[in-house]
Amino acid sequence: MSIACTLFGPRDLRLTDHEVPAPGEREVRVRLGAGGICGSDLHYYEHGRAGIFAIRAPFVPGHEASGVVESIGVGVTQVKVGDKVAVNPSHPCGVCEFCRAGRGNLCNQMVFLGSAAIFPHLPGLFREHFIVGERQLTPISEAEISLGEIACAEPLSIGLHAIHRAGSVLGKTVLITGGGTIGCMTAIAARIAGAARIIVCDVQDRALSIAKAVGADLCLRSDLISASELADSADVCIEAAGHPSAVVTCLTAAKRGGRIIQVGTLPSEMTFPANQIMSRELEYVGAFRALAAFDWAVEAIRTRRADVRPIISAQLPLAQSQAAFDLALDRQRSTKVQITFD
Template sequence: MIGCVLHGRGDLRVEELPVPEPGPGQALVAVRYGGVCGSDLHYWRHGGVGDFRLREPLVPGHEVVGTVAGYGAGASGPAPGTAVAVHPATPCGACPECAAGRRTVCRDVRYLGSAARFPHVQGAFAGMVAVPAWQLRALPGGLDARRAALAEPLSVASHAVRRAGPVTGRHVLVTGAGPIGCLVVAAARAAGAARVTVTDLLPEALRYAAVAGADTVVRAGDPGDAGWPDEVDVAVEASGTAAGLDTCLRLVRRAGIVVQLGMLPPGQSPFAGNLVVSREIELRGSFRFDAEFDAALDLLAAEPALDGLISAVVPVADAERAFALAVDRTRSCKVLLDFGG
C-alpha cells in the first residue's frame, strides 16, 4: 500500500508500506481521506511540534475516515464496508488522570501520528491502518466521508469551548482563523454563543471564519479596524502565538476566561501575567479531546455549510504538494489527502 513517511525536517516521502494485520481487538480500516493537520505541518517544516521532536521515521496523520476492511481476533464493530471515522487517541485507562476522567491529559496516551513518545506512534496517512476496534465510529446518516474528515479538528475545537465553561449568550473571541480557529467558531455557535468575533492577520483566513459562522472578523494587524470589541466574555487563543494570547488577555472582561488552545513555540513564551492577577482572569489550557468526537460527527451531519472549510482534496501521490498548500494560509484552510478508497 502507499503511505506517507516523514524522515526528518522537510523530508516527506510517499512510499510502499506493508499492509498491517489487525491484531487481537483491532480493526483494519481502508483509509479514504486524511486531513493535513497543523501538527503534521510542524513535523514536516520544523521536525517537531512544541517539545515533541522527530527521533525516527514517522507516518503522520490522525484526521482520517474510511471503511471497515476487517477485524482481528476477538474484535467487533461496524460491519465490513461501513463508512467510519477513527478516534485517534488510546488513553492508558490506568493513570491518575484517566481515573479522574481527564483522559485528554493521560500521561501514557497513544495518539496516531505523534512523536510525543518513543518509539513514535505511527499515524494513518496510509492505504490501510489497524486501530483498536472501539475507536471506530460509524458515520451518522447524511454525513459523507469528505466532510467527516473534519471530525477530529472539530473535536479539538469543541473541547476548547467546553474548557471555557458555559458560553450560552456570551461574546466569544477567537484569535487565529486557521482550520482549528474556524471550527472553534462553529463549536461556540453550536454551544449557544451569542456573538463570535475572530481575529487574524490574513483576510483570506478571515473569509473562512465567516463561512464557519463568525459574526465579526478583525484584521489583527490593524488597530483601527472597526470590528475590535471593547471586551468579550470568553477568549479562545487558536493561533499558537504570544501575540494572540496577549490579545485575549487584554480583551477578555474582568474575571473572564481565556483558553489557550494553540500550541505555543517550545520554551518560554512571554504573557501579560499582571492582567491575570489584577483582573482575576482564568487562563486554562486545552489539549486534544475525548468524548467530543461523537458530538462532532453529529454536528458535521447537521451543518453541511462546513464543507466550505475544505479548500482542496489532493491525491496521496502528491502529498508534498498537499502539505505545501496546507501551510500556505493565503490559499487554503483544510486540505485533505485522498487515498482513493
C-alpha cells in the same frame, strides 16, 4: 503492498511501501478515506519537530482521518466491512489517575496516532491502510456525509473541548484569535453552544472569509487594529493562533472576570503580561486535545449541526502528499488540505 507518506526529516517526505497489515483480536483494518493535514503535521514537515516532540526515525504523520472498513478481527462487533468510519487518534490507558477521573485526554500513558511523542514512533494515518482498535472507530451510516467531512471530527473535537473548558457561553460574546482550522472549528462549537456573538481575529483575509462562512458574526484583521480597540469586549477569549500577540489580544479583550482558553501552541519562550490576570481577575485555562468531545463532534457532523464543508479547501491523493503539504503551508490559498485514497 501498501503505501505511506513518510517523513525522514525536515522537508524530506517520501512515499514508502509497507506490508498490508492483518487485524488482530478486536482490531480493524481501515482503508484511508481522507486525512487532514494539521498544524502539528506541518511543524514536523517544516522543522522535524512539533513543540518538544522531535522526529528520531522515519515517521508517518497524520491524526485526522476517516476511512472505510476493509476487514475485522476476532471479537469486533461495532463495525462491519464496508462501513465509513471516523477515526479517533487517542488511545488512553484507561487506568491512570487522569483516566479514572474522566480526563483521559491528559493520560500520562496516552498512545496518540501521528505523534512523535512516543519512541519508537507509532505510525500516523497518512497510509493507504492502517490498523486501529475497534473502540477508536465510529461508523457513519449517512450516505450524504462525505469521508472528507468525517475526517474533520478530530479538529472539531478540539473546538468543542475548548468551548467545554470555557464553561457556559450561552448568550455571551466569544472572541477567537486565529481563523485557521481550529479557530473556525471553535467558532462552530461556540455557535452550537449558544454564544450570542462570535468575533474572529486573523491577519489573513482568506481565513476571515472562511470564519464568516462557518458562523462568525464579526471578523477583524488583527494586524490593522490595536488590541486596545477590543478592550473589555468579550466574556470568553479563545487563543487559537499560537502567537504571542494573540495572547495580548485575549488578555486585553477579556472583560474583567472573564476567561481565556489557550488552544494554540505558543513559543517556548515569550513575554507574558501576567499582571493582567491578577488585576482583572481573569481565568487563564488550557485546552489539550479532547476526549468525549470526539463523539460530540461525530454526532454534530453526521447531522450537519456542524457544517465543516467550507473549511475543506483541497483534497489531493496520497501519491501527491508533498504537494498537499506545500499547499497546506500556504494560508493564503488553503485552510484544511486533506490527503485522500480512492
